Amino acid sequence: MTLGVNAESSTTLRRRARSLPGWVAIVAVAAVVAAPVAVIIASILEPTAEVWQELWDTRLPGMIRDTVTLLVVVVVGSTIIGTGLAWLVTAYRFPGRRVLGWALVAPLAMPGYVLGFVWLDTLQGPLGARSVRSIWLCAAVLTMAFYPYVYLLARAAFRDQSAASIAVARSLGCTPWQAWWRVTLPMARPSIAAGAALVAMEVLTDVGTVRLFNVSTIADGVLRVWFGTGNRNAAAELATLLIGAAVLLIAAERLLRGRARYTQGGRRQTVVPRSSGFGSTIAASVVGWSVVAIAVVVPLVRLIRWVGEARATGQAVAMEGDLGHHLVASLQVAGFATVTCVLIGVTLAWLARRRGPVGQIVARLATLGYAVPGPVVAVGVVIALAAVDRWGWVPGGALLVGSMAGLIYALTVRFLAVSYQGVEASLAKVPPNVIAGARTLGARPWRVATRIELPLIRTGLLAASALVAIDAMKELPITLLLRPFGTDTLAVWVWRATSESFWVQAAVPSLAIVALGMIPVAILLWALERGAEVTT
């Protein structure tokens, strides 16, 4: 390298010099966001062999078994349900199709733990308290909570697909089923894989729902070790195991996506939904609406009845006074988190795009927090921020731990992946020749970004913002641990009630979370519809 410098042409040097600030920026941003995760991972430098031995002899095999079982069942279930329903509402015309298409996204607004406690209590009567606490029911609940990730992405992929490819397949002698299996599905595979990867991360890091059903996953084990024995190191090592699993999953997803370059040239002819026969109409409606019923309608009805009960006993009256306060807190936290995640996501994705594979990897490192359970991120953030506080680096003597800034930082560490993924995917769709053209015409990168790229990815940005907002609104463990005084979100209220099994008292805030979550869900739907218009 040192030898080569002299030989390099002046233009290369100039280009390199110009890109240096970019490198500094990307590394700095990534380092700040990855710091809490790095603090956790650093613990493996001091291995605690005896704890591992004990864990291996006792709980670890069970944890791995439960985690893998849950992962496989929920990912496969979500993929089948999400993909199937996406195809159903894309390719077939039946009464109520449009409404069903929207309603299937609604479970996004329903936190897994709310879905969990509602179904736990509902099925406890008929099934008995013992059989209701099973890994299978837990998997079913998580599938209902997470399939919309696959559904959304698969639906967009199906809609953007060219009907011509299917027609060609048919003309070459494929049956409709074969055409779907061999043409339609493979072309949507990258999107489906991206959705499945999101589901996998959510399953790996869930700690609220699994505990309701007595399922002890690795994420649960991290908390067990940490908070039960106070052994931060051993817990962090266990968390590193999770991060490792997540890195493998991301790599697998990349592999699935990597080889696939399914571009569709020429004028696009989208799939036109065709009418189905009477029998299939009934079948489609029944399947689609059953999912909506299980994931949304029944839980909502149940929650509303609980609110009625709470009012009858006078419990709700006192609580409703607090509703405004909690709503504002939820909005505030979700709002700040969304803005921060999207700003950093755009910056990172934009910088990384110009810096090849190394840049991509650096940016990806910043998104690892998505693979770390919330409570672990929270404690990683406390450790990192407490160090900053101790050195007194913040002007004015303000402290980061327990501040809104600290909370938003932690939520960004956890959810940056969601916005980054969305922004990166949108940026990738901007044709490189358009940018090259603009550059040739003398536009500087900043101008290209503001005049060409940003306008083009506007819809994608909106969708990414909505996803982060939904996640931040539902988030519990980080908010619980790091919220500043005066900031009690709706999720915290739900926790307070459910930690004492006061389901009835949890109904008001749960409903409020769902109602509030419907706003970003609506934005998301609008963005997707718009996205479809733009591309067609």
Place this chain on the structure above:
Amino acid sequence: MMHERSPHRRLTRIVAVTLALGTVAAACGGSDDDSTAATPAPTAAPTDDVEATGEIADEAPTTEAPAPTTEAPAPTTGAPAASGTVTVYIGRQYGIEPVFDSFTAATGIEVRFTSGGDPELRERLIAEGENTPADVVLTADAANAELAAGAGALAAIESDALTSAIPEELRSPDNMWFGLSRRARVVIYSTERVTEPPLTYAAVGDPQWQGRVCLRPSTHPYTQSLVASIIAAEGQERATEIVSSWVANDPLYINSDTDIYKAVAAGECDIAIANTYYLGRLQLEDPDFPVAIQFPEQDGRGAHVNISAGAVTANAPNPEAAKVLLEWLATDGQQEFVDANSEYPADPTVPTSDLVAAWGDFTADTGVIRQLGELNPTAVEVLSAAGYE
């Protein structure tokens, strides 16, 4: 839940409307002098009291509170050097707001609190170190207080009021934490299906209870402390045998004492191990709730008793107010604090509520309380080794 008194809350709402302002206010929320910083403008109503006591604080910097029981209700006469706001991390979730309201009414000291799981709050406190905003920690069990003390996060409290009100075995030897209420973890049984409930914790593992037992998962501190007490009394080996015999009865694990009571009532199980005060809540709703308490180990060491502990943090921004809060909870506020949740008083001279008294007198295993923290990791090990969920 984090609680600002109502004027603050109103203010927070106004502040929140302008999001930017909101960040500023909240960002200051963690700073040392945040009682005023968190809410940009001082609020009208409580300010007078605060300032009144504030002046007295200047006159008497670190009084050793000679007769604390009399000072609390009269903040203008010989009150300790305390004023402003006391910040509390609290691991108890039930019915604390009215108690804090009474405290503020009695002393003029505002209470801010943030609630969460005991272990999570402990880890936060340890990580915050010298910059913690917390003055007081109120835990739901002894082990977490002792673990926090072991990590250097607590300060010793010199208080005659506390040492005279709280019996020796309910506080740490070095005065790091004080038990403010006692909570008994007992055998409970269905009054409809069980006539002879187990008389010891070990008897819960008797094969006759195969498939009839409900227990709380090992993730919960209550379970860990119970097992720690068994280890202290009977040794690790025997404790492992006992826990294994519970596991052999294929217990139904339910992560909520309330739900455990309900499961016994509903016939999901016939016996269980749970804390008594949950029965208090259920009996308030339904006096004929078909579950009864059997205090175990009455011919021996006594029923397992844990405490709700109070402690002052090592780096408390307002240690004087912290001490006043703990003293008040141990003395003038003791009855209200304990009755708010149907617990047993820490101060033996304070009577139990009628509801609680109806469950009967019992021998309590209080000697072990100081050891619960130290034995906690061993208890977690025993639970794991026995395959307890």
